[in-house]
Amino acid sequence: MARETFLSYRSYVWFWLCFFALLAMTVVYLLDDPIGGKNGGTIVGYTYGGIATAGILFLMWYGIRKRAYFSARTTLKGILSAHVWIGIALIFVVPLHSGFSFGINVHTLAYVLMLLTIFSGIWGVAMYQRLPYEIQSQRGGGTLKVLMEQVRSISADINRMAASDGGKGAPKSDAFLRMLQQLDFVYQPSLWRSLRRKNPEPIERRSMADSLSSLPIEEQEDGLKLIGLLNKKRELVGRAQEEARALTWVRIWLYLHLPVSFGLIAALAVHIFSVFFYW
Ligand code: HEM
Ligand code: HEM
Structure with a gap:
């Protein structure tokens, strides 16, 4: 249009x-x-x-x-x-x-x-x-709602990945969970706070490499996938923030x-x- x-x-x-x-x-x-x-x-x-x-x-x-x-x-x-x-x-x-x-x-x-x-x-x-x-x-409203749904769905994917054992019978290693703790965050949307809050940056290459190298070999693939999901989440949160800011x-x-x-x-x-x- x-x-x-x-x-x-x-x-x-x-x-x-x-x-x-x-x-x-x-x-x-x-x-x-x-x-x-x-x-x-x-x-x-x-x-x-x-x-x-x-x-x-x-x-x-x-x-x-x-x-x-x-x-x-x-x-x-x-x-x-x-x-x-x-x-x-x-x-x-x-x-x-x-x-x-x-x-x-x-x-x-x-x-x-x-x-x-x-x-x-x-x-x-x-x-x-x-x-x-x-x-x-x-x-406003429309797009922000869609973005928030996407953030929720990707957060659920991330949680599922942390909980799953990848079919190998063992739970995720401590290193994997530590990586998740360091790089993930909970996002609570707030119109007023969006004015002050900065958009999340993509994960730095250095901390990405550090985190991945700390993982056992068999978790490397999941680790990479996790980083992909986390980066996507950051991007979505950034966009949601921008919409919220404009709306405010x-x-x-x-x-x-x-x-x-x-x-x-x-x-x-x-x-x-x-x-x-x-x-
Ligand atoms: C004496 C002059 C004016 C009066 C009394 C007036 C009054 C109003 C009123 C009552 C509304 C409805 C707001 C609402 O209920 O949501 C409105 C909306 C608006 N006005 Fe004015 N206005 C005036 C001049 C202007 C001028 C000069 C501009 C732009 C150059 C402007 C731009 C707008 C815009 C962008 C909206 C909102 C549009 C929307 O959300 O749909 N107004 N105005
Ligand atoms: C039906 C509508 C209106 C009527 C009958 C009306 C009437 C008058 C009259 C009789 C005067 C003369 C007083 C003087 O010269 O000092 C005047 C002056 C004035 N009017 Fe209005 N008016 C109307 C609308 C408006 C509107 C819409 C505005 C602005 C938003 C306005 C602003 C003024 C101003 C600034 C003066 C000059 C005051 C001064 O000299 O200090 N009027 N008006």
């Missing part, structure tokens, strides 16, 4: 739509010459304030729509392109609305919160773009983008209420 990015075709459509809308709004703004100067309280000011509010409500609606009837696979397409470009356009719509006037007040607070939401959104897009496609489309960042990011957007809605409600009732 082709990799869908924010710069895909549909994304350009939204980009140009927003670009021309902004251009038209700027021309109207420049031509407008209201009594008392340009500000949020003129006809153009009210209109642009209304447009900005409609834009913000549309962006908030994305969260509802996403949960209501979007399958997880369709997220980073179509409607999200609109989300991205309308969001970015709002950076310019609001100054056009307020006549480029800002102050230390709740109106400007709404703008600052909007900027924070937008910049966190841009960060989110940059982050999503770097994630493996599976995480982009499923927001997506969560951290959402905990930022979403609350700031609610803060914006609160400040915006106060702004609109105050201009209508106290201005």
Whole structure:
């Protein structure tokens, strides 16, 4: 399947739509010459304030729509392109609305919160773009689960190998079990710990050679197989860690983008209420 990015075709459509809308709004703004100067309280000011509010409500609606009837696979397409470009356009719509006037007040607070939401959104897009496609489309979970199953299955193979006597009637030697103890490890997946934990390295050649040479001749073959399994396990754990790390960042990011957007809605409600009732 082709990799869908924010710069895909549909994304350009939204980009140009927003670009021309902004251009038209700027021309109207420049031509407008209201009594008392340009500000949020003129006809153009009210209109642009209304447009900005409609834009913000549309962006908030994305969260509802996403949960209501979007399958997880369709997220980073179509409607999200609109989300991205309308969001970015709002950076310019609001100054056009307020006549480029800002102050230390709740109106400007709404703008600052909007900027924070937008910049966190841009960060989110940059982050999503770097994630493996599976995480982009499923927001984690899927691949991590499969990888964890593989880690469990390979751990079971390793344990079976340590317990088996290879059909020769004797249990594994102490040297074999020592090698296992030195080179194997238990992996407990944890989303938060994945941020700090380093990926396991492949087994060094030197310790591989040392361990193998300590084994009795008849266990050498099993020893080699064991090293193969252990290395595969390390690789799988490394990949699981990477998925977990990516997933954690997506969560951290959402905990930022979403609350700031609610803060914006609160400040915006106060702004609109105050201009209508106290201005
Ligand atoms: C229906 C929507 C809106 C209405 C009716 C509205 C109304 C107004 C009015 C009447 C003013 C004039 C006050 C002044 O000039 O100082 C104003 C200014 C302002 N508005 Fe809005 N607005 C709306 C949406 C928004 C939105 C969405 C934002 C930003 C997120 C915003 C941010 C501002 C800012 C920063 C100012 C300038 C404050 C200042 O001069 O210190 N407004 N708005
Ligand atoms: C005023 C501006 C914005 C508001 C109010 C807003 C609001 C939201 C909301 C409510 C969600 C849904 C989160 C959820 O429920 O999981 C969301 C998701 C998202 N937003 Fe924004 N957003 C804004 C601007 C932006 C911008 C400018 C970008 C990117 C440049 C962006 C990128 C994203 C991304 C990547 C997602 C998550 C997509 C997904 O997981 O499906 N947002 N935003």
